[in-house]
Amino acid sequence: MVPREILVSSKCLLFTGDFLYRRNYFMDEKLQVANALSAALPDLTVNEIEEKIERPKDSNNGDYAFPTFFLAKSLHKAPQMIASELVEKISQDGFDKVVVVGPYINFFLDKANVGAGVLQTILNDPEHYGESDLGHKANVTIDYSSPNIAKPMGMGHLRSTMIGEAIARILEKVNYNLIRVDYLGDWGTQFGKMMAAYKMWGDSQEVQDGLKSDPINTLLQLYVRINTEADEHPEYTDAGREWFAKLEHGDEEAWRLWHWFRAISLERFQRVYDMLDVKFDSFNGEAFSAQKMEEPIQLLRDKGLLKKSRGAEIVDLDKFNLPPLLIIKSNGTTTYITRDLATALFRKRMYGHAKSLYVVGAEQEVYFKQLRMALKELGFNWWNQIKHISFGLMNLNGQKMSTRKGNVVSLEDVLNDSVDLARKQIAEKNPDLKNADEVAKQVGIGAVIFHDLKNYRRNAVNFKLEDVVKFEGETGPYVQYARARAESILRKGGIRDFSNVDLTQVGDGAWELISFLSQYGEAVKRAALNYDPSVVAKYALELAKKFNQYYAHNRILNDDPQQPARLALTQAVSHVLKSALALLDVKAPDEM
RNA sequence: GAAACGGUAGCUCAACUGGAUAGAGCAUCGGUCUUCUAAACCGAGGGUUGAGGGUUCAAGUCCCUCUCGUUUCACCA
Numbered sequence: 001m002v003p004r005e006i007l008v009s010s011k012c013l014l015f016t017g018d019f020l021y022r023r024n025y026f027m028d029e030k031l032q033v034a035n036a037l038s039a040a041l042p043d044l045t046v047n048e049i050e051e052k053i054e055r056p057k058d059s060n061n062g063d064y065a066f067p068t069f070f071l072a073k074s075l076h077k078a079p080q081m082i083a084s085e086l087v088e089k090i091s092q093d094g095f096d097k098v099v100v101v102g103p104y105i106n107f108f109l110d111k112a113n114v115g116a117g118v119l120q121t122i123l124n125d126p127e128h129y130g131e132s133d134l135g136h137k138a139n140v141t142i143d144y145s146s147p148n149i150a151k152p153m154g155m156g157h158l159r160s161t162m163i164g165e166a167i168a169r170i171l172e173k174v175n176y177n178l179i180r181v182d183y184l185g186d187w188g189t190q191f192g193k194m195m196a197a198y199k200m201w202g203d204s205q206e207v208q209d210g211l212k213s214d215p216i217n218t219l220l221q222l223y224v225r226i227n228t229e230a231d232e233h234p235e236y237t238d239a240g241r242e243w244f245a246k247l248e249h250g251d252e253e254a255w256r257l258w259h260w261f262r263a264i265s266l267e268r269f270q271r272v273y274d275m276l277d278v279k280f281d282s283f284n285g286e287a288f289s290a291q292k293m294e295e296p297i298q299l300l301r302d303k304g305l306l307k308k309s310r311g312a313e314i315v316d317l318d319k320f321n322l323p324p325l326l327i328i329k330s331n332g333t334t335t336y337i338t339r340d341l342a343t344a345l346f347r348k349r350m351y352g353h354a355k356s357l358y359v360v361g362a363e364q365e366v367y368f369k370q371l372r373m374a375l376k377e378l379g380f381n382w383w384n385q386i387k388h389i390s391f392g393l394m395n396l397n398g399q400k401m402s403t404r405k406g407n408v409v410s411l412e413d414v415l416n417d418s419v420d421l422a423r424k425q426i427a428e429k430n431p432d433l434k435n436a437d438e439v440a441k442q443v444g445i446g447a448v449i450f451h452d453l454k455n456y457r458r459n460a461v462n463f464k465l466e467d468v469v470k471f472e473g474e475t476g477p478y479v480q481y482a483r484a485r486a487e488s489i490l491r492k493g494g495i496r497d498f499s500n501v502d503l504t505q506v507g508d509g510a511w512e513l514i515s516f517l518s519q520y521g522e523a524v525k526r527a528a529l530n531y532d533p534s535v536v537a538k539y540a541l542e543l544a545k546k547f548n549q550y551y552a553h554n555r556i557l558n559d560d561p562q563q564p565a566r567l568a569l570t571q572a573v574s575h576v577l578k579s580a581l582a583l584l585d586v587k588a589p590d591e592m
Numbered sequence: 593g594a595a596a597c598g599g600u601a602g603c604u605c606a607a608c609u610g611g612a613u614a615g616a617g618c619a620u621c622g623g624u625c626u627u628c629u630a631a632a633c634c635g636a637g638g639g640u641u642g643a644g645g646g647u648u649c650a651a652g653u654c655c656c657u658c659u660c661g662u663u664u665c666a667c668c669a
Contacts, residue, residue: 051609058612067611069649079649103649104612148669185669286669312667321595326666336669365596366664392597393663400663429631443631455605458597460662467604471631473617474605481631489628526608538606541616552624552633570628592631 029114032094033064033107040089059512062099062106069103079103115514116503119565119572122517123498126575130520134528135176138354141347142168142178145278146285146360148185149265150194150219153272154408155463156394156401162452162585163391164359165278166533169583174528179351183343184285186262188336192244194219195257196236197226199243215264248290248333258287275415275445277585289339289346296341297334299378300327320373322366340371348382355385357531362390362458389531392460401463409463418469419444425471426592433591442587443477444469450476453584454537474541476586479577482544482551486574487590489556490567498568506565509554513546513573520576524583533584540580547573 034050041049049066056065068082075082083100092098096108122129144164147153168178201207201222210218230236246254266283273279300306306313311330317323327338347356358368368388375383394401401408422444426436433439451468455461471477490496506514520539527535556566578588 054609054611056612057607057615061612065612067650069611072649102612146669188669190668310666314666322665324666329667331667333667335667337666340669360669361663362597363663364669367669369596390597395662425631430629459605460598462604464604467618470618473631475617475631477631478617481629485629485632492628522608530608534606535608538616545616548632549634551628555628557628592629 029109030064033066036090036095036098036107037066037086037105039091040086056104056106059515061101061104063109063515064107066105066107067103068105111508111511111514112504112506115506115511118514118518119498119503119506119568122572122575123568126572126579129576130173130524130579132174132521132525134174134525135171135354137175137177139351140171140176140178140355140357141181141351141353142171142357142359143181143183144168144357144359145273145280146183146185147265147269148190149285150191150216150223150261151265152216152220152408153269153411154401155396155411155414156408158411158448158452159391159394159457159461160359160361161273161276161278162449163389163457163533164357165276165585166453166536166583167357167359167389167531169585170524170527170533170536173524173583176354179282179353180280181282181284181347182280184262184266184283184287186258187286187290187339189240189244190223191247191258191261192242193226193230193237193240194223194261195243195247195254196239197222198257200236200239201225211264216268219261219264262287272412272415275412275441276449277587286336286339289343290334292342292346293334293338295345296338296378297327300374303378305374305377315374315377317370317373317377320369322370322373325370325374337367337371337374341374344371344375344386348380348385353385355387357387357389359389359391361393363393364388365390387531389457391457395460395462397462409465414465414468415445415448417465418448421469422447422471422477430592439589439592442589443471443480443592446476446480446581446586447471448476449586450479450537450584453533454541456534457532476581476584477592479540479544479581480586480588480592482547483574483577483581483588484590484592485551486547486570486577489570490574492557493563493567493570495564495567496571498564498571501564501568503565503568505562506569507554507562510550510566510569513543513550513569516543516546517572517576520580527583536580536583540577540584543573543577543580547577 030050030053031046033053034046037049037053038044038046052070053064053066056062068079068086071077071082072079077085080100080103083103083105087098087100087105090098090105094110096110098108099106142164144167145157145161147157164180168180172178198207198219202211207218207222210221226236226240230240243254247258297306300315305315306327307316309316309324312326313328314324314326317325325337326335328334344356347353360368365388368386368390372383372386375386396409419440423436423440425443426433426440430436447470448468451470452461454474495501520543523535523539527533554566556570557563558566581588
């Protein structure tokens with residue numbers, strides 16, 4: 001067996017310099033536990049033992065535990081007995097203690113030394129703490145937000161936008177290279193309708209004024225109007241189709257209108273993206289892909305995959321137990337599917353991605369299965385790089401949010417409301433705060449974002465304003481506040497360079513906190529593997545909670561020899577909280 | 593009718609590969625600011641994890657049946 005350095009003394013750790021700065025202490029400590037056990041279990045390899053080692057839920061049961069159930073059969077003994085026999089053969093060197101509790105052998109790590117190592121790692125390189133290399137710099141395209149042109153962004157868009165942004169940031173943390181794409185819904189019959197509506201009613205003074213003050217909602221009103229009146233005037237629908245056909249055939253006026261609608265929409269979207277601090281690498285939407293549709297159609301034809309059915313051309317997916325994919329409608333026009341196939345081909349060619357993620361609502365699950373299978377049928381071996389990151393819908397009073405029904409809550413309004421509320425809180429709690437406006441934005445918007453990300457993404461959420469703008473309990477501001485307190489102490493503590501501080505002096509009361517700090521990287525990995533930002537959000541909440549508890553029970557600014565070590569701990573917590581919040585695209589004000 | 597996902601405290605949600613007494617927040621009741629920011633901390637009450645069966649030393653977690661809810665099932669995206 002290759003000897004691995006596992007029993008390095010703390011003094012060595014403290015002064016050995018750069019090479020260990022990203023060392024994951026707890027992984028190594030787990031190996032230490034496995035090695036200790038292997039002396040008593042000669043029939044098992046260290047790896048086999050390591051796999052069985054777990055982390056007790058209750059920290060009173062130690063830092064690592066080894067359950068002995070699985071040995072009961074082969075040894076023909078009760079697990080409790082096995083545990084007490086094994087522990088006799090285990091060296092306690094390097095541990096605070098090793099004890100038997102029923103069928104478990106519980107290991108308590110050397111708190112002072114391991115704790116010092118963890119703090120050292122964080123303080124040496126806070127920017128990179130928690131990073132790992134799952135991605136090897138591979139390219140990942142991520143398609144998220146993707147609003148429709150000429151419709152305002154509602155609360156529903158927050159989900160795709162923030163889940164997408166957070167996943168992108170998390171994947172970057174584990175060394176993927178992200179390409180963020182906002183696949184705008186800027187094509188289709190709906191634009192024909194919009195143009196037809198504008199041509200019919202757009203000259204009125206009311207509309208002209210509206211287009212100046214609130215263009216996107218004015219357009220929306222035109223769109224809603226033509227849709228509602230189309231029931232009585234079927235010719236409106238025909239006019240819409242006609243205008244879309246003009247657009248498809250390159251009619252000059254249609255294109256001029258299209259560009260104009262798109263520009264005013266993008267300008268408005270950008271305001272929201274700026275508030276949320278979300279930046280895309282590409283805004284190539286459906287219109288862009290619409291120009292690339294010949295290739296997938298030709299490929300499907302060449303492979304004999306296109307079949308006539310009910311006057312349309314489809315790809316039959318019966319053998320995958322899926323409904324057919326409608327490629328060409330009975331009236332000869334294409335669908336979003338054709339554009340998505342073109343998009344997939346383009347992205348693969350353009351970015352050479354290792355994964356291609358689509359952050360889209362759960363209601364499109366079947367559709368993405370179809371898309372993957374169609375690519376598989378076409379013989380593209382990268383079909384399974386396409387992943388649908390689905391999320392639960394946002395409802396309003398138990399009803400689906402729908403632009404057409406008008407039961408939509410404006411995202412921008414909610415963000416502004418939340419910022420206003422945060423501003424009021426600041427005026428009340430910290431009236432002397434200098435950059436109150438900036439902090440109000442960070443807190444208000446942070447609360448909205450955090451609320452959207454803290455639960456498992458597949459859960460459906462019912463929109464309730466009072467829940468979204470809550471600043472107490474399990475919220476973004478709770479985490480921000482914990483860090484602001486830490487920063488406040490650090491400002492008063494006077495030390496920012498901890499390189500000469502003896503970190504072993506931090507005290508046993510800090511162990512719970514330090515042990516949790518060491519788990520950050522694992523949490524980030526789990527979030528990345530499951531494409532689940534809520535793992536990071538829960539980690540941040542838990543860390544904030546542990547720090548708040550520590551804060552309440554330990555005086556950090558107490559003039560004693562341990563104070564520098566406690567400040568170092570405070571600094572480490574602040575770093576990790578800021579990092580976790582950043583992964584969620586939530587800002588961390590130093591003061592609030 | 594079929595499929596996918598879900599049902600955990602009054603409400604909103606946790607529980608990493610099956611593990612030790614199923615945990616938080618909100619709400620309710622009570623306690624803590626002349627000392628590091630009370631957006632906080634401490635305590636109390638609140639549970640047959642939808643129902644039933646099975647596998648296992650061990651099931652909220654895996655399998656089966658039933659039930660309720662949401663979503664989807666080719667010319668919207």
